[in-house]
Amino acid sequence: MRFTMDTDIRGYGEKPKSRREFFRFIIRWILLLLLGLFGGMAFVRRRCSLPGGPGNGKACGGCPSLAKCKSPYSWLAKPLGSRRTVWQLDPAKCIQCGRCATECVLQPSAVKCIHRFDMCGYCKLCFGYFQPGTSVLTSAAENQICPTGAIRRKYIEEPYYEYTIDLSLCIGCGKCVKTCGAFGNGSLKLQVCHDLCVNCNECSIARNCPAGAYSRVPADEAYLFKTS
Amino acid sequence: MKSNRMSEANTTVRNMLVIGFIAVAVAFVLMLVRGISGTGGDHSRTASRHDIDVLKKTDSSLLLNVKMKIINPSIGDLSALAVDGDDNIYVGGETAVEMLDINGVHVHCFVVAESVRCLSISPYGEILVGLSDHVEVYHKNGGRKAAWESPASNAVLTSIASTSNYVYVADCMNKIVWLYSVSGELLGRVGEKDADKRKVGFVVPSAFFDVAIARDGSLWAANPGQHRLEHYTSDGRFISYWGRPGLDAEGFCGCCNPSNFALMPDGSFVTSEKHIVRVKVYDSECKLKGIISGQEEWNKDALGLDLAVDSKGRIFVLDPQNGRVRIYSRNCI
Ligand code: SF4
């Protein structure tokens, strides 16, 4: 069918008055179609036909590897409602501003310091433990960087020491993370601990994070670590 | 007339409804997109600065008056630097070694099997290339002469130094310097930990562990976790050490430094550090002479500032993040 300015394309007996109105009409319908498409994607459980998925036409969302689905169309296939996500911070973006300790709805915060032992040098002079410039390497409180004494220092053998975090004392201030990253291997990282976090609809730390380090991540891959 | 006005009103109402519907649709789509990306937060606030920047500030009274020249090798991913007896510059990078003259003019380039980790030019003019776990020897024209066996299955080589009798290869994974003959025969281990003799050995928390040769043919090796340079006889017996930890200019900062060092023709030392990125010169009595280049002149996270010195005392510093070599010169150095 060929459209002309006189074609009754609305189908209710009214002819478009001008070229402008004709285009406005087309755009309106395109937008409505888009709405339908997105709405459909959000609410309709699509059938999986992807290799690695259930593969037998089951509704997407029941697959245990849903979060890891590598299909370029997987975000279309995944009904948004079925993908459980939690808040997590990306240590690569975090600048250790201190707000993780103060902005969480929980006090002490659900954010804690996690130690990546595989990245640690087990140093005698640990910059995550000692204040920069400490000359006498003893565990005296004034030598320690942690305001709550949450880091335990244990002698292994000369000159190696092991550092562990007492999570019940850690308030997530990030002071140790900052100095470990600035002067050491960067093996201390802040992370939202999901045995504590109540998964607020809108995380109040995320709202105030100056580095944009927070995002929602799949619940089955809830911890993010920078490895280099 | 009246019906005309009514039809106009109807059209207006219908248009408003459609526009409202479209607005809701757009808002819905935006919400979906935001939900998919899942990012929250007001990112417009500027990040607060911490006094770590103050700790990293260079004391300008210690800066040496040097001239700097930059040369730009053509190969990428620079990771190793060496200078030969004729003051030609060699850089190693992603599966290649490039030779340049002192003015930075490309002389030639040859391909190696893996990414280059370290380089040294032997007194015989051969190019010793450290790949991930073994050494390969190349003629000056790029022809491969030999590939030595890996000293250990988990070896990670970080530095090579050679004399007319020995080749020393630092291995950060085994925390040892491997001693080879010039023909590639493994002769022994230098600086090994010995708990019975209360010898701690090399402490190497990260992949920076450098060696260099003194004018008398003895060996100097960094002990970065102990913040020292250690002196050994040519056959690997410990003689002495110097260096201490410290954020001040005289000390070596952070958990493990110096990351690299080189020896000047007059016996003084050039060192480079990570964390507080700085290049310093110590005299032959191990006293700080001054700072050549401080943190302010480098990328915040600059790493792997490999060093070399030529016969005229010019200092060559690899700048891997920017893919270039800096050459510092001054008579008083
Ligand atoms: S609020 Fe953001 S930048 Fe600040 S400590 Fe937490 S994650 Fe890091």
Ligand code: SF4
């Ligand atoms: S310094 Fe802060 S983040 Fe680190 S362990 Fe102590 S309380 Fe936790």
Ligand code: SF4
């Ligand atoms: S989601 Fe709530 S409980 Fe979890 S870290 Fe954010 S503010 Fe704290």
